[in-house]
Amino acid sequence: MGIAGLTFLPVIGAILAIVFAARAKKQILTSDLEGMGLAKAGRTLGIIGIVIPALALILFLLRDNVRAFIDEFFDLEIMKESWSFLLRGLVVTLELALVSEACILVLGLIVALIRISRIKVFRFIAAVYIDVIRGMPLLLQIIIIYFGLSYLGLNLSRFTAGVLALTICYAAYEAEIFRAGIESIHKGQMEAARSLGMTYLQSMRFVVLPQAVRRVIPPLSNEFIALLKDTALVSVIGLGEMMLRARELMGTKASVTPLVVAAFFYLMITIPLMRLVQVMEKRLSKGD
Amino acid sequence: MIETEDENTEKKTQAEQSDGPMIRVLGLHKKFEDFEALRGIDLDVLPQQVVVVVGPSGSGKSTMLRCINGLEQATRGQIFIEGIDITHHATDINEVRQKVGMVFQSFNLFPHLTALKNVTLAPIKVRGMDQDEASEKALKLLEKVGLSDKADAYPAHLSGGQQQRVAIARSLAMDPDVMLFDEVTSALDPELVKEVLDTMQDLAREGMTMVVVTHEMGFAKEVGSRLIFMDEGIVVEDGDPEQVFTNPQHPRTQEFFSKILSHI
Ligand SMILES: Nc1ncnc2c1ncn2[C@@H]1O[C@H](COP(=O)(O)OP(=O)(O)O)[C@@H](O)[C@H]1O
Numbered sequence A: 001m002g003i004a005g006l007t008f009l010p011v012i013g014a015i016l017a018i019v020f021a022a023r024a025k026k027q028i029l030t031s032d033l034e035g036m037g038l039a040k041a042g043r044t045l046g047i048i049g050i051v052i053p054a055l056a057l058i059l060f061l062l063r064d065n066v067r068a069f070i071d072e073f074f075d076l077e078i079m080k081e082s083w084s085f086l087l088r089g090l091v092v093t094l095e096l097a098l099v100s101e102a103c104i105l106v107l108g109l110i111v112a113l114i115r116i117s118r119i120k121v122f123r124f125i126a127a128v129y130i131d132v133i134r135g136m137p138l139l140l141q142i143i144i145i146y147f148g149l150s151y152l153g154l155n156l157s158r159f160t161a162g163v164l165a166l167t168i169c170y171a172a173y174e175a176e177i178f179r180a181g182i183e184s185i186h187k188g189q190m191e192a193a194r195s196l197g198m199t200y201l202q203s204m205r206f207v208v209l210p211q212a213v214r215r216v217i218p219p220l221s222n223e224f225i226a227l228l229k230d231t232a233l234v235s236v237i238g239l240g241e242m243m244l245r246a247r248e249l250m251g252t253k254a255s256v257t258p259l260v261v262a263a264f265f266y267l268m269i270t271i272p273l274m275r276l277v278q279v280m281e282k283r284l285s286k287g288d
Numbered sequence B: 001m002i003e004t005e006d007e008n009t010e011k012k013t014q015a016e017q018s019d020g021p022m023i024r025v026l027g028l029h030k031k032f033e034d035f036e037a038l039r040g041i042d043l044d045v046l047p048q049q050v051v052v053v054v055g056p057s058g059s060g061k062s063t064m065l066r067c068i069n070g071l072e073q074a075t076r077g078q079i080f081i082e083g084i085d086i087t088h089h090a091t092d093i094n095e096v097r098q099k100v101g102m103v104f105q106s107f108n109l110f111p112h113l114t115a116l117k118n119v120t121l122a123p124i125k126v127r128g129m130d131q132d133e134a135s136e137k138a139l140k141l142l143e144k145v146g147l148s149d150k151a152d153a154y155p156a157h158l159s160g161g162q163q164q165r166v167a168i169a170r171s172l173a174m175d176p177d178v179m180l181f182d183e184v185t186s187a188l189d190p191e192l193v194k195e196v197l198d199t200m201q202d203l204a205r206e207g208m209t210m211v212v213v214t215h216e217m218g219f220a221k222e223v224g225s226r227l228i229f230m231d232e233g234i235v236v237e238d239g240d241p242e243q244v245f246t247n248p249q250h251p252r253t254q255e256f257f258s259k260i261l262s263h264i
């Protein structure tokens, strides 16, 4: 109680400061900007004078818990022991994300083109695919694909199954982005190309897509960031990417610290990517 | 230049000779959902003719041009380009389009390509022309439309008049036998109209067959060999520009001309 009791002194002063400031505010004219400013400053200082001692008091009373929290989440020894193991997991995570992204871009574009084709049945099939996939949790799709395929006698490696699941899922989302990009290009572009004798596919490839792709780079990059994080879900089928490794270490070390290290590694990749997307978006909006 | 040997002679119907009409439109109807934009158009455009098409907004002028180069499919009727029926399902529309150039009101240049690349794209991709040959030809065409110094400029850095002239050069790069112009000066600032009209006039002088939708009456009189007045999806009047202009026969034509003349 000794130290805690001391915090009451400044708090009493702070309360008085707020009261005086309120009185001053009432008595001075509203046109007196300087006086008003001072009164407001007095009140703000008074509030700070209450909040800081209060926080100090709480930390002090909970000091054992705070220490336990820091020990659990930021154990330096465990950090030292786990970072290289996790870093190797990060490599797998990045491989998984990059290989998947390459497949997703190809499949997503193909699905988008089918989705806007003139043949009704094709359009319908693409629309069903997109809706079904987008209507299910990715986690569930990963499990179904991995176990489903192995029941069918197709024993894919965990990595391949992960790439397959992520591709099938994300292609549905990216197809919609591609479609929006293609449809945002004025139809006069397609017509001008066609009127020169180019086929539909030539016009698409040399005229419409180059313009559409530029527009969809930022949203596609955002999808890539989401994909990078969603690779963690592939840990459910036992692929040793970073998330699985972090959870393993959490068990063997009986500590949450490995998860914190993993979180740090994810952020190291995703935050620069997010900044990059912002820069690209700014450039594109200027360019138009 | 119009009488070049045609590889597709065997496709021509027997009725068509090489000195037949460049474009023949027979009973053309075009329906959009339940709205009939074209209600029976008959039109022959002879080689080297410059047919000027006028008519109120919504009368079907654009739709007719778009049917002629296959951007819209005819609901009924036939369209022959140099004797080839483009409404026939076996006709390769891409091949026919190479002979029919089209220039649009909104230019529609490819914004991601320089002026030169806009012109070379189709010859390279469609004709399989090699890069150097296509560039050389494109430079000549850009020079012809007065823009050789803008070859490396992107469309965004060109004025409307310059963009439209690049668009004309782009069409010419496919060596078309007919050129269709759809209100190509309507989107231009007044001071830029003349440079585009002059380019078109040069083309006409060289003997290009042209169908020109425009409200530029000066151009119609000076360059047009024929004037067609369209209203509500049909051709109301068809004759010598000067004559249609000074002495319109049909009341709707009279009304139209009195309206636009009061604006000049
Ligand atoms: N794609 C389309 N769908 C529905 N209606 C159309 C379409 N294109 C043109 N129309 C209609 O057909 C009519 C003729 O249009 P258009 O040929 O553009 O006229 P103009 O060029 O003479 O102004 C207009 O009433 C227009 O609204």
Ligand SMILES: [Mg+2]
Binding pocket: B061, B062, B063, B182, B183
């Ligand atoms: Mg029009």
